[in-house]
Amino acid sequence: MSQSESEQFDLATQALDAFQIEIPSWGFANTGTRFGKFVQAAAATTIEEKFADAAEVHRLTGVTPATALHVLWDLPNGVADVPRVKDLERVSGVRAGAINPNLFQDQEYKFGSLCNPDAGIRKQAVDHVLDSIEIAKQLGCRDISLWLADGSNYPGTQSIRKRIGWLEEALRTMHDNLGPAQRLLIEYKPFEPAFYHTDIADWGMSSMLARAAGPQARVLVDTGHHYTAQNIEQVVAWLLHTGLLGGFHFNDRRYADDDLTLGSIDPYQIFRIFHEIHSGLADGLGTGIAYMIDQSHNIKGKIEATIQTVVTAQELWLKAALVDREQLAAYQQACDTVAAEELFRGAFWRDVRPLCAAWREQHGLPAEQLTALRASGYVERIGRECGSRSSAVSSYA
């Protein structure tokens, strides 16, 4: 290796060593669209199977030591299920990540959960989140990520302002119950399932609510939860600037909340987001960001799709890490538009796969994750073994 090659490799190693990504337990389960599900033999139907699959992904990629859990789907008995999860953590070597309460599937939530006009239903929802916080405490999980389906479908049918007040009150109660190292991540989404107004519709609302909740509340950016033309990296820059960036749910989309594989439609967008993060980190902003995946693998094999996602995330992360930020800042300052753009674009088009492969080799990981997965026969084995893996499973759609 020449001097500059070895410098680049050191930079790449630093960047890749610093990047871990959390995978969702529900990414291993059968999911579908509201029109139906195509069931896969190898899809996980129990939390044991989800942890086993997550462990396989971590074995191959080395960067997914945690898996996010959905309380209703993974801990249906609430706190009582914690010992079972602890056992699984021990056996699999994968730990529980963000804890996701479920405020959208009970019949009571037809007109909202934390924003429901009925105080009894609001209390039920708050209690569920308090249980989720307790689960997270017992499992040593830092983040509770909150997504609400709340909203209304027709103009004039709900008081938008009253619902803001109820929401603030509920969030303050939750915040008061957090442990000192815990965080409440507030996710937003412009529409669906509510189609007229959604109570937390964008990053501005999430930010204001996080501020109202308290210092341990942050905003969660799901890349699929924006209108088509929205400049997500600008949102990220603002959240870095205000100290409110808590984490991400990565996925890709063509139209709405499509939950497709990260980078499959618009890898440049993820690169641009990562660039904002790298420049924020260089300025001391954005420590503790949770990088998480939130995808629904309806057509692809679950484990393959998860591995593709992780590998793509690493490649885009590395491309953005290798942007010559000093030179870029100089071009920006001089308003040299073309030079700045060419530098930026050049970093995106650079093939970093050899650097990723070298990093994997250095870490004793297979150079080609998908090939290694196929060679391991894991997917065939679990599909054959369980037969049981075809029973019903609770997940969305």
Ligand code: RM4
């Ligand atoms: C939502 C949102 C949440 C996820 C649910 C199932 O659209 O992305 O993060 O938990 O779907």
Ligand code: MN
């Ligand atoms: Mn999400």
Ligand code: MN
């Ligand atoms: Mn979503």
